[in-house]
Amino acid sequence: MRKLILLPVLAFAAPALAQDVPGQAGEVANAIAACKAITEVDRIHPDRLPAAGWELARRRGARSGVVVHGVYEAESDRVRIVVATEQERDKSCVVQAYLESTGDYGTLLQAVSQEIGMPERQDGYSYFWTDADKAVRVDPAGDAKRPFARFEITSLPQESAE
Numbered sequence: 001m002r003k004l005i006l007l008p009v010l011a012f013a014a015p016a017l018a019q020d021v022p023g024q025a026g027e028v029a030n031a032i033a034a035c036k037a038i039t040e041v042d043r044i045h046p047d048r049l050p051a052a053g054w055e056l057a058r059r060r061g062a063r064s065g066v067v068v069h070g071v072y073e074a075e076s077d078r079v080r081i082v083v084a085t086e087q088e089r090d091k092s093c094v095v096q097a098y099l100e101s102t103g104d105y106g107t108l109l110q111a112v113s114q115e116i117g118m119p120e121r122q123d124g125y126s127y128f129w130t131d132a133d134k135a136v137r138v139d140p141a142g143d144a145k146r147p148f149a150r151f152e153i154t155s156l157p158q159e160s161a162e
Helices: 025-038 085-090 104-116
Strands: 055-058 067-073 079-082 092-098 121-123 126-130 134-142 147-155
Touching: 025 079, 025 092, 025 104, 025 147, 085 092, 104 134, 104 147
Parallel strands: none
Antiparallel strands: 055 067, 067 079, 079 092, 092 147, 121 126, 126 134, 134 147
16 A cells, blocks of 8 residues: 655645635545536536535635635535636636645545545655546645645546447
């Protein structure tokens, strides 16, 4: 069995909304499953997320009632699903899981791997899973103050049987 390597700090873009509590592996696996259910080769179906328990997120702070279009959260509020303009264009669905520290990236990936299986390959700090019709890629993102793991789910084109 392969072990995932703990990864150092990498800084990318900050999450759409700031979460206070780190995401757990089971929540990440559930979000990945929800993304797989709405992701097709030719279209993304974010309208299916509310039936799976994912509602549009609300911005925190002084304007707490403002809905953030394209960002979904479940009751736990620790993991987000993002289906914004870029994801609609790319036919992808993104899961963002907040991390308490950048050192928790590898720990979360090890736990998620127990839920969804070991990744098939690694390229730098990115890990990849594939099944019959979907691909999952994870990368560290955010910054040292707000790190998160970014899982991108896409559909794989099916070859026609002739």
